[in-house]
Amino acid sequence: MPMSASEIQKKLEWRYATKVFNKEKKINSENWDVLENSLILAPSSYGLQPWKFIVVENPEIRTQLRAASWGQAQVTDASHYVVLTTLKNMSEDYIKGYVASIAQVRGQAVESLVGFQDMMIKSIVKGKDQESIKNWNQRQAYIAMGFLLETAALLEIDTVPLEGLDPKAYDTILGLDQSDYGTVAAVALGYRDENDKYAQAKKVRFSKEQMIQRV
Numbered sequence: 001m002p003m004s005a006s007e008i009q010k011k012l013e014w015r016y017a018t019k020v021f022n023k024e025k026k027i028n029s030e031n032w033d034v035l036e037n038s039l040i041l042a043p044s045s046y047g048l049q050p051w052k053f054i055v056v057e058n059p060e061i062r063t064q065l066r067a068a069s070w071g072q073a074q075v076t077d078a079s080h081y082v083v084l085t086t087l088k089n090m091s092e093d094y095i096k097g098y099v100a101s102i103a104q105v106r107g108q109a110v111e112s113l114v115g116f117q118d119m120m121i122k123s124i125v126k127g128k129d130q131e132s133i134k135n136w137n138q139r140q141a142y143i144a145m146g147f148l149l150e151t152a153a154l155l156e157i158d159t160v161p162l163e164g165l166d167p168k169a170y171d172t173i174l175g176l177d178q179s180d181y182g183t184v185a186a187v188a189l190g191y192r193d194e195n196d197k198y199a200q201a202k203k204v205r206f207s208k209e210q211m212i213q214r215v
């Protein structure tokens with residue numbers, strides 16, 4: 001049975017950017033599987049999925065990442081920590097590989113998808129410079145981040161998105177320097193500490209009238 005509109009509203013109001021996590025309380029495997037799948041199922045332009053999500057389980061690496069995040073405690077204290085990375089560029093081979101996957105999953109001939117394939121190559125690979133492609137890919141990561149944050153809220157799992165980090169340092173720590181991927185942002189997930197004063201703070205949002213325009 002689907003959640004009611006009022007139930008969803010309550011979950012969204014319950015969510016906040018958690019400042020202090022309970023170090024002892026961990027996300028169970030069932031819920032974590034759903035959270036990982038929310039990343040896999042997130043939409044992206046053309047469905048290209050120009051990303052890779054790194055779940056950092058090694059405590060020593062998380063300590064290093066905390067230092068590269070201006071000492072933010074959530075990096076090490078949260079139950080789980082995910083680094084969102086995206087392709088630094090986009091190649092014809094990547095697009096052809098994606099089209100081959102479509103053909104396999106949907107039982108189509110690759111030849112029937114050549115028009116779609118050529119359109120993407122022309123629009124992205126040949127139509128943008130590398131910096132534009134990199135920026136375009138990075139914007140896709142925030143769609144996945146939004147999916148992850150909302151899914152966590154529906155499960156009453158706390159989160160905080162982090163852009164306050166040094167991407168180059170992250171790339172070095174995670175061994176991404178010579179890879180096709182680069183760090184964009186991260187999300188810490190777990191359960192709020194009862195002493196986190198921000199948990200009870202009222203949300204500060206502009207009114208619907210200010211933020212939504214109807215035409």
